[in-house]
Amino acid sequence: MIRVGFGYDVHQFAEGRLLWLGGVNIPYEKGLLGHSDADVLIHAVCDALLGAANMRDIGYHFPDKDPKYKGIDSKILLRECVSLISQKGFRVGNIDVTVCAEEPKLNPYVPQMCAVMASCMGVEIDSVSIKATTTEKLGFTGRKEGISAYAVCLIES
Numbered sequence: 001m002i003r004v005g006f007g008y009d010v011h012q013f014a015e016g017r018l019l020w021l022g023g024v025n026i027p028y029e030k031g032l033l034g035h036s037d038a039d040v041l042i043h044a045v046c047d048a049l050l051g052a053a054n055m056r057d058i059g060y061h062f063p064d065k066d067p068k069y070k071g072i073d074s075k076i077l078l079r080e081c082v083s084l085i086s087q088k089g090f091r092v093g094n095i096d097v098t099v100c101a102e103e104p105k106l107n108p109y110v111p112q113m114c115a116v117m118a119s120c121m122g123v124e125i126d127s128v129s130i131k132a133t134t135t136e137k138l139g140f141t142g143r144k145e146g147i148s149a150y151a152v153c154l155i156e157s
Contacts, residue, residue, distance in 0.1 A: 001157040002093065005052025009043040012146035021099065021106065021147070022113025022130060023075045023120060028104045032147060035064035039074035041099055041113070041130070044151035046074075046081045048095065052155045053085040078120045085155055093154035094127040101147040106132035 017031025020039040032038035046058040055061075061084065062069050062077055069077075082092060095117070099106060110130050118125040135142045 003052040003054075003090070003155050005048040005050070005153045005155065007044040007047030007049075007051060007151040007153075008148070009040045009047065009058075010140075010146060010148040011038045011040045011043075012140075013144070019104070020074065021109070022097075023073075023078075023116035024109055024113050026104060026106065026109055036062070036069055036072045036077065037074050040147050040149045041097055041151075042074040042078050042117075044149035045095055045097060045117070045153065046077055048151040048153040049081045049085055049092065049155065052153055053088050053090050055084060055088070075116070075120050078117070082121050089157045090155040091157075092121045092123050092127065093156045094123070094129070095121070095151060095153040096129040096131075097149060097151045098131045098133060099147060099149045100133055100135050100141045102134050102137065102142055102144050 011032035011034050013030040014033035019026045019028040019031045020037045022041045113130050114125050114128040118128045
């Protein structure tokens with residue numbers, strides 16, 4: 001059996017935080033605001049994986065009201081999501097992610113993000129596609145207020 005899932009996440013920029021995307025620290029003047037490390041890319045992937053397995057969403061499993069998740073590395077959450085879907089008999093087939101940001105330029109970091117994500121999910125690097133785009137200066141991302149990410153995944157039993 002195969003299933004497809006979709007995930008979306010958004011975080012606003014904040015001073016005094018590191019910018020984490022796809023498990024990689026990206027040099028930039030601001031980071032993203034969130035209860036965890038606010039890795040918008042990983043959060044979108046987690047929601048896609050959980051959705052494909054009909055297991056609700058990342059907030060259900062890792063609530064932002066729970067202090068044990070304060071500042072948590074999102075790679076830990078991703079590994080846990082892969083474990084959760086495996087308990088239902090699924091494994092990751094592939095993921096495809098689009099990150100929307102005017103700044104910083106992300107293309108130089110895509111290979112490293114793919115490698116980190118593949119390692120976290122226990123898949124080949126060829127099973128991870130990450131693309132970066134802008135919104136042509138439109139909307140909150142265009143105004144450089146934050147970053148959004150869209151993810152789809154295929155899981156197999």
